[in-house]
Amino acid sequence: MRVTVDVKGEETHEVDLETAEGTPAARSSPPTYAELLAAIDYSPHEVSVLVDGHPVPEDQPVETDEVTVLRLIKGG
Amino acid sequence: MDCDRCGADAVMHAAYSGAHLCGDHLSASIEKRVRRRVRRDELVPREASPENPQTWVIGLSGGKDSVVLTQILHDTFAEDPRIELVGLTIHEGIEGYRDKSVDACVELTADLDIQHELVSYEDEFGVRMDDVVEDDPENMAACAYCGVFRRDLLSRYAEELGADLLLTGHNLDDEAQTALMNFLEGDVGQIAKHFDASLGPLPDREDQDDFVARAKPLRDVPEKEVALYAHLNDLPAHITECPHASEAYRGEIQGLLYDLEERHPGTRHSIMAGYEELADVAATEYGEDGDVELTDCPQCGSTTSVTGDRCRKCTLLDALA
Numbered sequence: 001m002r003v004t005v006d007v008k009g010e011e012t013h014e015v016d017l018e019t020a021e022g023t024p025a026a027r028s029s030p031p032t033y034a035e036l037l038a039a040i041d042y043s044p045h046e047v048s049v050l051v052d053g054h055p056v057p058e059d060q061p062v063e064t065d066e067v068t069v070l071r072l073i074k075g076g
Numbered sequence: 077m078d079c080d081r082c083g084a085d086a087v088m089h090a091a092y093s094g095a096h097l098c099g100d101h102l103s104a105s106i107e108k109r110v111r112r113r114v115r116r117d118e119l120v121p122r123e124a125s126p127e128n129p130q131t132w133v134i135g136l137s138g139g140k141d142s143v144v145l146t147q148i149l150h151d152t153f154a155e156d157p158r159i160e161l162v163g164l165t166i167h168e169g170i171e172g173y174r175d176k177s178v179d180a181c182v183e184l185t186a187d188l189d190i191q192h193e194l195v196s197y198e199d200e201f202g203v204r205m206d207d208v209v210e211d212d213p214e215n216m217a218a219c220a221y222c223g224v225f226r227r228d229l230l231s232r233y234a235e236e237l238g239a240d241l242l243l244t245g246h247n248l249d250d251e252a253q254t255a256l257m258n259f260l261e262g263d264v265g266q267i268a269k270h271f272d273a274s275l276g277p278l279p280d281r282e283d284q285d286d287f288v289a290r291a292k293p294l295r296d297v298p299e300k301e302v303a304l305y306a307h308l309n310d311l312p313a314h315i316t317e318c319p320h321a322s323e324a325y326r327g328e329i330q331g332l333l334y335d336l337e338e339r340h341p342g343t344r345h346s347i348m349a350g351y352e353e354l355a356d357v358a359a360t361e362y363g364e365d366g367d368v369e370l371t372d373c374p375q376c377g378s379t380t381s382v383t384g385d386r387c388r389k390c391t392l393l394d395a396l397a
Contacts, residue, residue: 043338073316
């Protein structure tokens with residue numbers, strides 16, 4: 001499953017969830033948004049994942065081929 | 077996944093509690109935690125009344141944390157004649173970055189009909205952070221200069237505005253990082269100071285007559301939830317990183333905490349629970365012996381612990397002159 005991950009203000013990643021690091025190829029449950037984040041080296045505690053502009057819980061299975069990731073901005 | 081409370085679409089999973097919450101219930105939960113912190117820290121004193129209202133100055137940078145804090149405090153106290161809110165914004169002289177966040181502050185305070193004060197390093201000290209980082213006479217990180225100047229202005233203007241309390245938007249991640257840094261640096265004196273400066277319930281703090289008392293009502297809320305609150309409630313928060321940000325050690329601790337939180341959900345909460353208790357004990361132990369003699373800086377008159385010499389801000393300004 002290929003997912004386009006647009007990290008706002010930074011680069012866009014194409015992640016193949018079947019082969020992404022940390023994602024076992026043989027598995028009983030579908031990959032989650034947390035695993036998608038792990039594949040691009042982000043913790044769920046430092047970003048929000050948006051699907052069609054709406055935040056989604058990171059423990060949920062990925063059900064889309066396009067997500068937006070908002071990084072948290074310190075202080076400001 | 078549905079919200080545990082109403083069945084609407086969940087927007088987040090809080091691994092530390094196991095909860096899945098929709099936008100409305102996440103917002104309600106955050107507001108509840110902020111109000112509970114205001115109560116626990118006994119921020120509204122008994123003597124506050126419509127005839128004797130308290131002035132709460134909020135350090136309002138325009139970033140998500142201070143914008144969310146201002147919104148929730150406004151929603152909580154707008155109808156309460158005992159509390160008057162004032163937003164205090166400091167312009168550090170960072171081209172492009174602070175100009176936009178000042179706009180967010182102006183928009184928010186106008187929307188909420190809150191008094192807003194804007195002060196700048198340039199007007200107050202004759203310096204701009206963009207020039208300070210170029211000059212860098214002390215060979216320090218930008219944040220080291222900026223922190224000294226910001227604390228000076230926050231304290232001075234809080235006093236000038238007649239503040240009873242100075243509130244800042246530090247969240248759970250900020251506080252857990254600071255706690256861990258103090259612990260890893262072995263600085264028990266600093267832990268004691270942290271309790272008296274902002275962590276302890278107001279009546280339990282050592283005498284702080286020389287400074288306006290501080291409070292951090294967002295400190296039970298993880299940073300990610302603060303960001304979601306700003307997003308879900310469409311608040312005018314400014315979302316660009318400071319171009320000079322360079323707190324390397326804090327960044328390292330932050331990465332460590334993300335990893336720990338992922339493997340052991342609730343780590344940030346348990347760090348703070350233990351640290352607050354420890355800080356209370358440390359503050360009691362250090363209370364009498366640890367008191368530093370305070371004096372007025374001979375150059376600017378601000379309260380400082382450096383006897384006979386100028387305060388840190390004046391030393392830095394001289395080096396920059």
